[in-house]
Amino acid sequence: MSENNINITLDVWRQNGPADKGHFETYEAKEISTDSSFLEMLDVVNERLIDDEKLPITFESDCREGICGTCSLMINGQAHGPNKGQATCQLHMRTFSDGDHITVEPFRAASFPVIKDLAVSRAALDTIQHAGGYVSVSTGSAPDANLTPVPKDAADLAMDAAACIGCGACVAACPNSAAQLFTSAKVNHLNLLPQGQSERWKRVEAMVDTMEDYFGTCTNHGECYEACPKEISLDFIAFMNRDYVKAKIKNRKLAGQK
Amino acid sequence: MTATMEPSSKVSSPRLDSKVPQTDDIANMWENHKFSMKLVNPNNKRKFSVIVVGTGLAGSSAAATLAELGYKVKAFTFHDSPRRAHSIAAQGGINAAKNYQNDGDSVHRLFYDTVKGGDYRSREANVHRLAEVSVNIIDQAAAQGVPFARDYGGLLDNRSFGGAQVSRTFYARGQTGQQLLLGAYSALNRQIESGGVEMHNRKEMLDLVVKDGQTCGIVTRDLLTGEVESHSAHAVVLATGGYGNVYYLSTNAMMCNVTAAWRAHRKGAFFANPCYTQIHPTCIPASDDHQSKLTLMSESLRNDGRIWVPKEFDDSRLAADIPEAERDYYLERKYPAFGNLVPRDVASRNAKTVVDEGRGVGPLKNGVFLDFADAIARDGAETIKAKYGNLFDMYANITGEDPYSRPMRIYPATHYTMGGLWVDYHLQTTVPGTYAIGEANFSDHGANRLGASALMQGLADGYFVLPYTIGDYLADKLGDGVVPTSDPVFAAAEAEVADQTNMWLSVNGTKSPEHYHRELGKIVWDRIGMARDKNGLEKAGDEIATLEEEFRKNVRVMGDGTSMNTELEKVGRVSDFFGLAKLKARDALVREESCGGHFRVESQTEEGEALRDDDNFSHVAAWEWNGEGADQTKHEEQLEFKHVKLSQRSYK
């Protein structure tokens, strides 16, 4: 074993489809380079399983640089693993030591059904977006971009919210499986900008209501922030709640007190 | 491999009608052409259905815009959500000829830079149109709420990028692709919500269906259930991205592949210039054999970072211990006008040269330094952090080294593919009714793409070009229904897809699809990488064919075909990479000139610069499929340059 290699033991959740009950299986991962990423370590484990004619572990990833939001693992009970501000694919084996025992599970939440092994469906997050995560501006109808100056702080704050990669770690980390951090990131990205004002109240009400159809209730644990690979601020939840309360009143007024 | 040396015919093949309007007035060509195209009246648009495959920048923007116009749109992606497309990873920015900085930019200059940057191997008419609509993209994206960087007055900020001497690149921190994709995805969401777009996630297109020479739909496989389905439409738009992963290691996302384009090729769409690949100069060097992909450090870093290697061979000292006089800032030395901002191909090749000479840095001696010490001394660490903070963090995380206190190590990696499906001025392939947009087509970047131009092209195609040109095709079909999916042509295509799936599951060999992909990638990188020669290319053809034969007999695909099976997904994609790799070798072999990203060792100047051969190769090579086992036929589209004067590129 070279000095950059470690041996670890993995307890991995295996579940052969949505209907299967699922169970943990233990694998010895030997001679893993500390320069590899966590997912490259799983690639190696999988190639070895295939060599032994065993089913490889199903997990999802794509960009492997922390931006697409596809990777989604609970590592030792933590969404995206132990390092703050990182997605699973950014976690490197140098974080671990020789002899470590690591538990690997899927993101768990009632609204994230397991597809197979470590892969889950996060389609419910898109549904929230469909409800109002846009500015209604058809192609070709936009004025010159510099006609609407955006104060730098507003642009920066909107960008802070817009950095959310839609991974769902906030939901997986939350004891209530609430999606407040995700939804607040999406709502505030647009509600903080001048371009998002016309639909501000309608947007927040529709998105929050849709969120509540699928996800649990927020009781301010803050676990979401701890797990979030983009460190989306909890303040956004406060902004969203404020807008939501206002919206409830405004939208009624706008609709003629119906 | 037997090289069939087709001498250039110097006239365009009759099979390649570029549909470029016959006018010398390039500035008004697109405007006038829009007027001359047929229109579908608003009430009739809903009678047409259009399939869009792919939801990256090109696909999302096209699907949303077509639905806004009233077409019935079905969109497909193999991702679990449209917003996960590879476009999300673009970092640096998007070009547009806004001239907000008042530094002399114009549509003509962007056009000129792009044609020159592409080493005069792109179609002038397309590039001019691209430059024209670039300004609309920024307006559209800003209105959607894309949080572009702003200056203190609240107006849009710009940076400059390789290959340009003006500041025309718009950006959103280091996440421009993410933000533009979220913008296009939001437009798509609005249409999904209103019923204008029927969205199909986790479905992979595995065939294009053509009846009597006209496109009639696609066949998909549901990646969760294995179900094979047909979908019919009046037209199909392929927005399925590039083929950079033929190299195995690249900066592309893991799932990027050529399958959709390749299956369309097999159904009659000509594949153009497959030898053109961009090798990006600023990536993090590989650290070991299990490397699964390479990470790009945005090229914008070259604005402030200085590239150098030690003058000495095999110098193992730390950067800090190498005095100024013993450093070779080779780009600044060789190209005083552009310095570290030379185009990507020039920067990449020069890095390869110094590393091959034995002046590489890092534990594996496989990189060059990108040094920010001067920039930090000049502007302060805070300013540099504000500009590049997330890139520096990314680098530190991957390498375990701190780029604020020691130079980064970088090396070129495959990044972008300029080749792709041949399309005419309308972005239509050689199969009537099938269109290709974004990185999947070949049209705008010639032999080399300038930084920040892919996002521009994807969105130009999707928002502002295809939605017009597709009407010209559809207008003639008013009253024609779609071919029903009960038609035998669909049944046959479905059966073929199902048979293939079963075939892969029954090979029962010994090595994973990943293994063969990795081995294929090594051949392609060694032989069809940054420098290519006749001997190597001929060998590549043979080596790829031999490996492919083994792959077909010996691949092991675990699991079943009726539930999620990433091995099964992978094997089909690897099989198409083999087909593409063979064509790529052949295309590179017959293009006996150097141009842009295609450097033929035999064709260089005395100083070692790429030497074009305009007399013989000022053409697009578009390859026609002739059936399994037969060689493709090469067709040429001659390129005419009326508005840009051809010159050997010089960045000195």
Ligand SMILES: Cc1cc2nc3c(=O)[nH]c(=O)nc-3n(C[C@H](O)[C@H](O)[C@H](O)COP(=O)(O)OP(=O)(O)OC[C@H]3O[C@@H](n4cnc5c(N)ncnc54)[C@H](O)[C@@H]3O)c2cc1C
């Ligand atoms: C790391 C990185 C950084 C970059 N930075 C920049 C930059 O700063 N500026 C710039 O201009 N360019 C940049 N580029 C290039 C640019 O990002 C891409 O060229 C561009 O985003 C491609 O967009 P696209 O819409 O054509 O394809 P993609 O975004 O690749 O989308 C392809 C889509 O097709 C779908 N698909 C593919 N095949 C199938 C199939 N068979 N069935 C169903 N769906 C399918 C996928 O699911 C996906 O939705 C960068 C590229 C990389 C790799």
Ligand code: SF4
């Ligand atoms: S808020 Fe953070 S954890 Fe939640 S989806 Fe967005 S990026 Fe992921």
Ligand code: FES
């Ligand atoms: S794989 Fe894209 S964020 Fe991890």
